[in-house]
Amino acid sequence: MNMKRTLVVVSLLLGIAALAAAQGQVLLNAAGATFPYPIYSKWFDVYHTAHPNVQINYQSIGSGGGIRQLQAGTVDFGASDGPMSDEQLSQSKFKILHFPTVLGADVPSYNIPGVSGELNFTQKALAGIFLGTITKWNDPEIAKANSGVNLPANDIVVIHRSDGSGTTYIWTDFLAKVSDDWKNKVGKAGTSVNWPVGLGGKGNEGVAGLVKQTPNSIGYIELVYAAQNGIAFGKVQNAAGKFVKADLAGVTAAAAGAAKDMPADFRVSITNAPGATAYPVSSFTWLLIPAQIQDAAKRDAIKGFLKWMLTDGQGYNEGLTYAKLPKAVIDQELKAISLIQ
Amino acid sequence: MSAATTTMRREVPPKSGLRAFIDRFKGGDEIAHLITLIAAAGILLITILLVMELWRTSYLSRSKFGWMFFWTKVWDANFDDFGAAPFIYGTLVTSAIALIIAVPLGLASAIFLSELAPKKLSDIVSFLIDLLAAVPSVIYGLLGIFIVVPLMRTTLGPALKSVFGFTPLFSGPNYGVGFLTAGIVLAIMVVPFIISVSREVLMTVPREQREAALALGATRWESTWKVVVPWARTGIMGSIFLALARALGETMAVTMVIGNNPKITASLFAPGYTIASVIANEFTEATGNLYLSALIELGLVLFLMTFILNGMARLLIVATERGGGRPA
Secondary structure, three states: OHHHHHHHHHHHHHHHHHHHHHHHOEEEEEEEOOOOHHHHHHHHHHHHHHOOOEEEEEEOOOHHHHHHHHHHOOOOEEEEOOOOOHHHHHHOOOOEEEEEEEEEEEEEEEEOOOOOOOOEEOHHHHHHHHHOOOOEOOOHHHHOOOOOOOOOOOEOEEEEEOOOOHHHHHHHHHHHHHOHHHHHHOOOOOOOOOOOOOEEEOHHHHHHHHHHHOOOEEEEEEHHHHHHOOOOOOEEEOOOOOEEOOOHHHHHHHHHHHHOOOOOOOOOOOOOOOOOOOOOOEEEEEEEEEOOOOOHHHHHHHHHHHHHHHOOHHHHOHHHOOEOOOHHHHHHHHHHHHHOO | OHHHHHHHHHHOOOOOHHHHHHHHHHHOHHHHHHHHHHHHHHHHHHHHHHHHHHHHHOHHHHHHHOOHHHHOOOEEOOOOEEOOHHHHHHHHHHHHHHHHHHHHHHHHHHHHHHHHOOHHHHHHHHHHHHHHHOOOHHHHHHHHHHHHHHHHHHHHHHHHHHHHOOOHHHOOOOOOOOHHHHHHHHHHHHHHHHHHHHHHHHHOOOHHHHHHHHHOOOOHHHHHHHHHHHHOHHHHHHHHHHHHHHHHHOOHHHHHHHOOOOOOOOOOOOOOOOHHHHHHHHOOOOOOHHHHHHHHHHHHHHHHHHHHHHHHHHHHHHHHHHOOOOOO
């Protein structure tokens, strides 16, 4: 009898303990962009070590998939390389907030036999090359920014991404901003567009591989990928007229230039940003968070993570060659966290 | 045969209900019947569900573009204008190139392995060929990028151009990637299927058939080409259509070497695009509803193409069956 009672008490206590442990444990599911995946998985991992009760499971299925899963309510938050359009936001059943996390940039990489130095690309030259209106390497628009370089009279082979990607979004956003011809013919920024010319390579590695193999070619690749693989690339003319070689500081400078008139919802393009040192082909990448989260534990976990990501988390960026957010943007975002309810 | 046995068993005068059932159950016939029936019905169900889901989710695109989807040559996510024509063209052209190369090559090797080679050699080689059929397609894609593409740009392409350059098929700039390269890589991928299945089929041709031909004074080659191959024709056709199915649906290897440009160009050197590649490339980042729907409709089109080509294959087999060869 006594034995039985003890057993009951012990099992009850065990049950309560298990329940308490289960309640303290918060599992968040997220899905979306592939470009920031390395830094996100690092962040989620480090955050979980520091806060063992919060576990974030991120699937890098692409921005489109991330947005769709968030709208369908199958994930707790999403991630996207391009901001959601007004149309997409109005189609959602609930309000979605954008939080910039890190910055990325695209660089032009080329392979011209006999040319080894760094080339300077004017905005007009890049737009013309990718539109197919500039077809030879010795075109005056390219030559005038590269005096002293002996450019051959060969046909330019344009190489772009074949898979839908945030890299293409940044590149086309830049081209649409600097060239009216591009805007009229190809249209606004997109993760995949109707390219007037060129060959498509799959992924950064596909584009880089085709550029390396094909004489007289040019393609755009992510700065992260170029840096990690030691791929040479050219300078791009920014809004101030300066030729800038992409690096992390230049990308952050572009974001700082754009931060002055940052909209309240953070949906901003920072390509061709003002500032003498700003690198013009850069962009934020965003976390997409529902404005209303019913589950209090999940809400606190997400808010806690955002706060950490904007402060301590930013310290992990440069090790993985992502550019840090500028301070002004971080301050604005820290205030915006309170919008999550 | 299993069905016949079942009916025979059922004709045995019934014992009491439950006992009889348990008896039949123990015999295994009922259970085998049930399991195989479920398996067969499952396959049918999966196919039907697949088509229904593709049909349902492609509604937006179907209602907007209608039949024009098949003829439109534009694929533009920015302006929400979608057409399947360049992808259908690319899929058909690359598969055709693949078969033109792979069928003679595969059939010739199968004949050699089954009819002429010593048995030991034949067994070793066919073991290796079966291994080839299991290589993941991304490996073939890498092979394409590192070997076929440079070869096409520097050697094969210029050679073809100098001989056939006067035809539109082999003119225009040669980047190394394009229809022809994709077709060649596909041919390498599907040839093991043709060899493996054809060899098995050729080996099942009864010995008497060969001996009869030889007894009538045929040479070894005549007996092979005029008796053995026609006898195995249905099976060989089957192997070719298995190869075609793989070529039509191949995604990864094609994407890596075709250039991914949705244009309809006569030149085989030009970059192109296939249905499977564009779906693989763009599905993950397709954010617009119509865009997604158009990609799914492309999947439906590929299904339809496979269906039609398979139907044509069946008809072809039936038609050639009448011309003699293997007795019915």
